[in-house]
Amino acid sequence: MAETFLTQNVERQSAEAQQSLEFLQEQSPELRAQLADAEERLNQYRVAMDSVDLSSESQATIQQFIALEQQLNELEFQEAEMAQRFTPRHPNYKTLQRKKRQLQQERAELNERVNQLPAEQQEVVRLTRDVEVTQAIYVNVLNKAQELKLARAGTVGNVRIIDEALVGSGPIEPKKPLIVVLATLLGGLLAVGLVLVRGLFNRGVESPEQIEDVGIPVYASVPLSDEQNTLIKRVKHRRERQGHNVMTGILALREPTDTAIEALRGLRTSLHFAMMEATSNRLMITGPSPGVGKSFVSINLAAVCAQTGQKVLVVDADMRKGHVHDAFGGKSGNGLSERLTGKADLSEVLRNSSLDGLDYVARGSAPPNPSELLMHANFSAFLEQVSQRFDLVIIDTPPILAVTDAAIVGKQCGTSLMVARFQMNPVKELMIANRRMETAGVEIKGAILNAMERKAAASYSYGYYNYSYK
Numbered sequence: 001m002a003e004t005f006l007t008q009n010v011e012r013q014s015a016e017a018q019q020s021l022e023f024l025q026e027q028s029p030e031l032r033a034q035l036a037d038a039e040e041r042l043n044q045y046r047v048a049m050d051s052v053d054l055s056s057e058s059q060a061t062i063q064q065f066i067a068l069e070q071q072l073n074e075l076e077f078q079e080a081e082m083a084q085r086f087t088p089r090h091p092n093y094k095t096l097q098r099k100k101r102q103l104q105q106e107r108a109e110l111n112e113r114v115n116q117l118p119a120e121q122q123e124v125v126r127l128t129r130d131v132e133v134t135q136a137i138y139v140n141v142l143n144k145a146q147e148l149k150l151a152r153a154g155t156v157g158n159v160r161i162i163d164e165a166l167v168g169s170g171p172i173e174p175k176k177p178l179i180v181v182l183a184t185l186l187g188g189l190l191a192v193g194l195v196l197v198r199g200l201f202n203r204g205v206e207s208p209e210q211i212e213d214v215g216i217p218v219y220a221s222v223p224l225s226d227e228q229n230t231l232i233k234r235v236k237h238r239r240e241r242q243g244h245n246v247m248t249g250i251l252a253l254r255e256p257t258d259t260a261i262e263a264l265r266g267l268r269t270s271l272h273f274a275m276m277e278a279t280s281n282r283l284m285i286t287g288p289s290p291g292v293g294k295s296f297v298s299i300n301l302a303a304v305c306a307q308t309g310q311k312v313l314v315v316d317a318d319m320r321k322g323h324v325h326d327a328f329g330g331k332s333g334n335g336l337s338e339r340l341t342g343k344a345d346l347s348e349v350l351r352n353s354s355l356d357g358l359d360y361v362a363r364g365s366a367p368p369n370p371s372e373l374l375m376h377a378n379f380s381a382f383l384e385q386v387s388q389r390f391d392l393v394i395i396d397t398p399p400i401l402a403v404t405d406a407a408i409v410g411k412q413c414g415t416s417l418m419v420a421r422f423q424m425n426p427v428k429e430l431m432i433a434n435r436r437m438e439t440a441g442v443e444i445k446g447a448i449l450n451a452m453e454r455k456a457a458a459s460y461s462y463g464y465y466n467y468s469y470k
Contacts, residue, residue, distance in 0.1 A: 023080050025145065031138040038130035061110060062128050068107045069133040070140060075100045077144070204423040205430070211420060211447050214431050219274070219417065219446040220267035222297065224453050225251060225260035233326075247296065247327040252303035253355060264301050267448065268308070271301075271415070274445060278414030281387055285417050285448075286397045286406040288433035290321075292421040293450040298396040299327050299360075306358035310391040313350075314360040317409050318398045319370040322363035328353050335364030339382055340373040346385055359390070374408045383412055400433040410442035418444050422452045 079096055086093045205211055208218035231249040252261050271283065285301075287294045298314055306312045316324035319337050330351055338344040339361070349361050367373055386393050395413060397406040410416045416437070420430055434444050 023077075028138070028141055028145065031134060031141055035131070035134040035138050038127065038134050041127055041130070061113060062132055064110055065107070066132050066136050068103055068110070070136050072100065072103050072107070073137045073140060075103070203426045205420055205425060205427055205449065206423055208449055210427050211430060211449065214427055214434070216418070216430065216434060216444060217446045219270045219448055220263050221449040221452050222263040222267075222293075223259045224422070224451045225255075225258050227251060227255045227258050228260065228296065231327075244321070244323075245291075246323045247299070248329075250299055250303050250327055250353075250355075251296075252300045252307070261300060261304060264297070264304050267301060268304050270446075275415050280383075280412075280414035281391060282383060282393045282395060282413040283415045283417065284395045284397055284406065284410050284413040285419060286410070287399050287419040287421075288401050288425055288429045289399050290402065292399075292419045292425060294399075294419050295322075295324055295327070295396050297419055297448055297450060298394050299324060302358055302360075302392070302394050303355060305392055306355050309357065311357050311389070312359070312392045312394065313386050313390040314358070315386070315393060315395045316361060316363040317374065317395050317405065319363045319367055319373070319405075320398060320403070322396065322398075324360060324396055325362040328360055330360075330362060332362050333365055335362030336382075337364030337367045337370070337373065339364070340376060340378045341367070342378065346382070361386075371404055371408065374405055380412060400436055401429070404440075407437060407440035407442055410437060411440065415445050416442055417446055417448055419448045419450050421450050424451075 075096060079093075079100070082090075082093055082096060088094075088097075208221055211218050228251050231247050231251060231254065232245045233248045234245050236244075251258055252264070255261070275281065275283070285294050285298045295316075302312045302314045314324060315336060316322040317336065322332070325332050325335070328351070334344055335349055339346065339349045349364070350359050351362065352359055373379065383393070395409055397409050400406045400418070418430070418433060418437075430447070437444050
């Protein structure tokens, strides 16, 4: 590599001499032809005029012509070299042009002096001038060419190799062992940092133990169902800025072998024993915040209970934003709010479903005072009536931390359960919701951890993930 750089340096140093030499070699044949032509014309004129002699003044004029032409020729040679390095606006280039115009003016003055000589002397001076000037220029070009050849041959460059490079036995860079160690450490630190960051931003409960640590027993852990996602539809009303999700079907009827339904069957068994000591057959299902899956648990739990031969009623007590009716394919009108305001009797608000033994009551038209309606004696009378006609009454209520409706309903139910969603509800939020219910005199019997992801459920060894129907 060093030798190559040295060679290139020498070639760059001699490139300027080579370009000048090529220019002279192009001019040499033309000058030789011009010299031969000038000599021929001078000889022919002397023969015709019988050898005309030049005066001393004419000879002096010719010498001046030769000197001017040599200088002009030298300037043209310099201009050719300068044009390769500078533009016409460069100060050096402008100085050369100024000298050239001055010499051309002196040559024009000499021509005026020649025009004042006798006619024969004028012609002899011009012909002799052409021969002498062309010969001088030709000789000068040949001399310049020889000088440039010597300069090109003697170019050595301005770079020297002081010491040859030594090749080591192994590469200096990259240091692979060090890179591997650093990459391993950095990867480990990034992984730990990612886990910590995710833990900071995602502080929702991830295991039943976290809920049980705050004194709330977990009755069931319901896995996240992919099939349930196909039953979800997003709707948006005029007054809403953002839409909300509604169920368009019942998972227990569409996919009875789904792992989420298997978990609800386990919850059914747990509730069978838990409600033996309850004061009524009414079960309230609530949650700390919206979107935890209260309606999903209420409807599908009612379905699996009805499949055992029980008469089950689902009541949508969320008269603000309830959407239990969407899962059954019905309308929200003529429901609980109409019954509590006396606009409809019990037989008018009870609706059948496609599953024998499962009925439901929609929320009705949204009233301006849902909490007051739930505190009215009509609601207590309604509950007494449906408790006598059904084996199990499941009441879906609004979130605890949003409104007081759940506390009002819970006072009239024998059993109350709270639904928490996986990685959504922090433990502190569950504690606040539980404390609020206790303040209202309602005891939360247990919790349901909903939408538990497969990897989390597998880590707690839930056997129904490995169970399938053949």
